[in-house]
Amino acid sequence: xxxxxxxxxxxxxxxxxxxxxxxxxxxxxxxxxxxxxxxxxxxxxxxxxxxxxxxxxxxxxxxxxxxxxxxxxxxxxxxxxxxxxxxxxxxxxxxxxxxxxxxxxxxxxxxxxxxxxxxxxxxxxxxxxxxxxxxxxxxxxxxxxxxxxxxxxxxxxxxxxxxxxxxxxxxxxxxxxxxxxxxxxxxxxxxxxxxxxxxxxxxxxxxxxxxxxxxxxxxxxxxxxxxxxxxxxxxxxxxxxxxxxxxxxxxxxxxxxxxxxxxxxxxxxxxxxxxxxxxxxxxxxxxxxxxxxxxxxxxxxxxxxxxxxxxxxxxxxxxxxxxxxxxxxxxxxxxxxxxxxxxxxxxxxxxxxxxxxxxxxxxxxxxxxxxxxxxxx
Amino acid sequence: xxxxxxxxxxxxxxxxxxxxxxxxxxxxxxxxxxxxxxxxxxxxxxxxxxxxxxxxxxxxxxxxxxxxxxxxxxxxxxxxxxxxxxxxxxxxxxxxxxxxxxxxxxxxxxxxxxxxxxxxxxxxxxxxxxxxxxxxxxxxxxxxxxxxxxxxxxxxxxxxxxxxxxxxxxxxxxxxxxxxxxxxxxxxxxxxxxxxxxxxxxxxxxxxxxxxxxxxxxxxxxxxxxxxxxxxxxxxxxxxxxxxxxxxxxxxxxxxxxxxxxxxxxxxxxxxxxxxxxxxxxxxxxxxxxxxxxxxxxxxxxxxxxxxxxxxxxxxxxxxxxxxxxxxxxxxxxxxxxxxxxxxxxxxxxxxxxxxxxxxxxxxxxxxxxxxxxxxx
Ligand SMILES: NC(=O)c1ccc[n+]([C@@H]2O[C@H](COP(=O)([O-])OP(=O)(O)OC[C@H]3O[C@@H](n4cnc5c(N)ncnc54)[C@H](O)[C@@H]3O)[C@@H](O)[C@H]2O)c1
Ligand SMILES: NC(=O)c1ccc[n+]([C@@H]2O[C@H](COP(=O)([O-])OP(=O)(O)OC[C@H]3O[C@@H](n4cnc5c(N)ncnc54)[C@H](O)[C@@H]3O)[C@@H](O)[C@H]2O)c1
Ligand SMILES: [Zn+2]
Ligand SMILES: [Zn+2]
Numbered sequence: 160x161x162x163x164x165x166x167x168x169x170x171x172x173x174x175x176x177x178x179x180x181x182x183x184x185x186x187x188x189x190x191x192x193x194x195x196x197x198x199x200x201x202x203x204x205x206x207x208x209x210x211x212x213x214x215x216x217x218x219x220x221x222x223x224x225x226x227x228x229x230x231x232x233x234x235x236x237x238x239x240x241x242x243x244x245x246x247x248x249x250x251x252x253x254x255x256x257x258x259x260x261x262x263x264x265x266x267x268x269x270x271x272x273x274x275x276x277x278x279x280x281x282x283x284x285x286x287x288x289x290x291x292x293x294x295x296x297x298x299x300x301x302x303x304x305x306x307x308x309x310x311x312x313x314x315x316x317x318x319x320x321x322x323x324x325x326x327x328x329x330x331x332x333x334x335x336x337x338x339x340x341x342x343x344x345x346x347x348x349x350x351x352x353x354x355x356x357x358x359x360x361x362x363x364x365x366x367x368x369x370x371x372x373x374x375x376x377x378x379x380x381x382x383x384x385x386x387x388x389x390x391x392x393x394x395x396x397x398x399x400x401x402x403x404x405x406x407x408x409x410x411x412x413x414x415x416x417x418x419x420x421x422x423x424x425x426x427x428x429x430x431x432x433x434x435x436x437x438x439x440x441x442x443x444x445x446x447x448x449x450x451x452x453x454x455x456x457x458x459x460x461x462x463x464x465x466x467x468x469x470x471x472x473x474x475x476x477x478x479x480x481x482x483x484x485x486x487x488x489x490x491x492x493x494x495x496x497x498x499x500x501x502x503x504x505x506x507x508x509x510x511x512x513x514x515x516x517x518x519x520x521x522x523x524x525x526x527x528x529x530x531x532x533x534x535x536x
Numbered sequence: 537x538x539x540x541x542x543x544x545x546x547x548x549x550x551x552x553x554x555x556x557x558x559x560x561x562x563x564x565x566x567x568x569x570x571x572x573x574x575x576x577x578x579x580x581x582x583x584x585x586x587x588x589x590x591x592x593x594x595x596x597x598x599x600x601x602x603x604x605x606x607x608x609x610x611x612x613x614x615x616x617x618x619x620x621x622x623x624x625x626x627x628x629x630x631x632x633x634x635x636x637x638x639x640x641x642x643x644x645x646x647x648x649x650x651x652x653x654x655x656x657x658x659x660x661x662x663x664x665x666x667x668x669x670x671x672x673x674x675x676x677x678x679x680x681x682x683x684x685x686x687x688x689x690x691x692x693x694x695x696x697x698x699x700x701x702x703x704x705x706x707x708x709x710x711x712x713x714x715x716x717x718x719x720x721x722x723x724x725x726x727x728x729x730x731x732x733x734x735x736x737x738x739x740x741x742x743x744x745x746x747x748x749x750x751x752x753x754x755x756x757x758x759x760x761x762x763x764x765x766x767x768x769x770x771x772x773x774x775x776x777x778x779x780x781x782x783x784x785x786x787x788x789x790x791x792x793x794x795x796x797x798x799x800x801x802x803x804x805x806x807x808x809x810x811x812x813x814x815x816x817x818x819x820x821x822x823x824x825x826x827x828x829x830x831x832x833x834x835x836x837x838x839x840x841x842x843x844x845x846x847x848x849x850x851x852x853x854x855x856x857x858x859x860x861x862x863x864x865x866x867x868x869x870x871x872x873x874x875x876x877x878x879x880x881x882x883x884x885x886x887x888x889x890x891x892x893x894x895x896x897x898x899x900x901x902x903x904x905x906x907x908x909x910x911x912x913x
Contacts, residue, residue, distance in 0.1 A: 258695035318635035
């Protein structure tokens with residue numbers, strides 16, 4: 160089987176991690192090309208494909224066909240869609256199914272789906288035989304620009320989101336940009352929040368470009384590929400510099416401390432809030448809180464609000480359907496988030512668009528007062 | 537609080553792993569000294585102690601008192617005893633309890649118990665917040681000389697033993713040699729199988745010393761401390777040379793491929809077979825199989841049999857109570873064990889006492905024929 164000629168539009172980003180380095184391929188047609196891409200890079204000839212019930216009806220069959228075309232034997236497991244799937248019972252399902260498929264050291268576990276499937280499957284790959292090969296085939300925008308890159312994997316606990324997991328890098332990431340056309344507009348926008356995040360962290364020009372070009376990105380084509388490749392490159396750079404989140408990598412959590420607390424407060428109910436929406440509101444809150452602490456201009460917070468609102472993302476807690484628990488409960492979730500250092504909170508704050516930084520001495524009382532202020536009345 | 541003067545009998549072994557190096561303290565009275573030892577080495581002031589229902593009634597209260605004396609706040613979780621506790625539901629219990637105790641980055645998770653508690657708790661520590669500090673307080677001989685050292689953690693799957701886990705090194709190991717006095721003679725002997733293993737791998741003089749001194753080791757005192765320290769040093773050396781079991785470390789699996797298959801065949805029912813007993817039979821089988829393959833003299837196999845039999849360990853499959861499944865089923869378990877490379881089996885074989893080596897091209901058919909031969913009629 161010869162490899163299909165790579166599309167002129169296809170981009171490739173390398174994540175530089177010594178002997179754990181890997182490529183992210185980004186472009187149209189990568190589901191159809193997956194069998195060839197995987198078989199040319201992998202010694203083993205078996206994979207276990209984990210996916211969810213939304214993705215399976217559209218992409219599982221073409222994906223399995225592509226694998227078969229590359230001479231790869233595959234079994235598949237279809238899980239329920241949604242954040243609740245990132246749980247111990249499903250982790251056990253995936254491990255059982257991978258072990259049952261007799262995946263050996265050179266074979267691989269494949270995640271075909273959004274961030275939920277990627278995080279869960281990556282975790283399973285990280286613990287089956289204390290670490291198995293792992294391929295990400297992200298199908299949501301969020302997964303393509305964020306969760307599939309960098310090796311953070313995990314599940315949720317009743318004590319909070321992503322509190323249980325491992326670092327386990329993939330061996331390959333295949334981001335087929337065509338598949339995003341079947342994503343709901345709401346999910347596309349949610350993923351877009353993470354794209355905007357890279358601009359807000361340290362790329363003011365990229366944020367300005369997004370403000371102008373976001374409609375093209377939503378429509379598809381070259382702007383979309385460009386935005387995804389820029390995002391992956393941004394994430395790859397941070398991951399290469401700080402694989403295990405001892406410092407710099409924490410910047411990727413811009414908007415996430417608030418966001419995770421809101422996800423917990425809405426009980427991970429995707430009808431009320433999905434991850435990217437929490438991040439959108441969280442990024443607005445982070446900019447507003449920075450302004451309140453006199454670190455940044457309120458104009459920057461307003462610019463962030465305006466852009467995220469324009470693309471259709473929620474930008475305030477009041478937009479979340481249903482009622483939220485008291486601000487104190489939110490505060491508890493924030494304190495239980497991983498970014499805690501002996502009583503003081505670690506937050507990503509900003510000095511303006513593209514000027515985020517890690518603040519590790521944020522007084523919880525200030526955050527609580529701010530939250531109460533912003534709380535839907 | 538000043539540290540108690542260290543007993544003259546106390547030994548210390550360092551596991552050299554760069555910034556993941558740690559000490560193993562071995563000697564009497566370490567439960568009482570735990571609070572002081574831990575607080576002098578740890579920045580955090582909270583721990584979660586995981587133990588089992590056999591160990592808790594004897595040692596939990598003195599251990600908690602010792603922690604309190606060292607100024608350390610502790611919560612505890614008591615789990616059922618036995619191999620079946622190494623499972624997903626209990627892993628989830630431990631993670632929940634650690635997160636519920638709000639253990640932060642500088643705090644620690646403590647395993648107080650045998651290898652089951654150590655493997656399960658170490659796994660939980662490895663995945664809570666993608667890695668938390670971990671202290672081993674091994675209370676069985678097996679845990680003191682083997683499972684508490686080296687960072688292999690995990691649980692069992694219905695597809696086999698220890699198939700799911702992570703590498704997560706402890707920050708400290710406290711092996712109180714007094715606590716072994718309450719271990720049942722059967723469990724003591726089972727742990728002794730792993731002590732003998734270090735001799736059989738590459739220390740023929742140590743094996744000869746054991747043949748002479750084993751009664752003193754069983755009785756307690758200096759020979760026991762000496763045997764444990766030598767075993768820990770042997771394991772520490774192998775682990776330092778090959779942390780992730782890419783080569784040399786596989787030698788520690790002497791007797792384990794057969795042993796794990798026998799444990800699976802007896803459904804991890806400790807009334808029929810415990811780990812060390814499986815290893816004892818497995819080491820005899822490994823020596824017999826090596827003789828059959830003309831690698832070693834049958835006299836060496838007979839010497840291993842004689843010594844392990846003398847200390848009260850089972851040395852043949854016929855000694856396992858109840859009936860075993862067909863040899864083919866055992867063979868399936870062997871093939872599903874982690875040590876598989878594209879069809880060929882990786883086994884630890886030997887050229888004689890203390891001359892073990894990794895053979896990675898063992899034909900499954902030879903093993904099956906050998907097993908059928910040795911099978912209880
Ligand atoms: N590991 C990391 O570094 C990291 C980073 C960011 C987010 N995350 C995690 O990612 C998760 C969110 O990811 P997500 O937004 O992709 O969620 P998701 O996996 O739930 O996907 C969103 C929805 O879109 C559906 N879907 C996915 N691809 C589709 C397609 N091509 N066509 C139609 N439907 C499709 C899914 O079935 C699901 O219903 C969260 O759990 C979050 O914690 C992880
Ligand atoms: N991680 C590794 O590198 C490694 C190496 C070898 C074995 N192991 C694992 O270790 C486990 C076996 O360890 P184990 O033999 O300690 O089993 P175990 O933890 O089940 O302990 C054996 C029995 O002794 C009891 N016990 C422990 N300490 C006691 C004491 N001081 N007084 C009275 N009773 C006591 C326990 O409650 C249990 O009933 C297996 O699961 C095996 O896979 C792991
Ligand atoms: Zn995110
Ligand atoms: Zn063992």
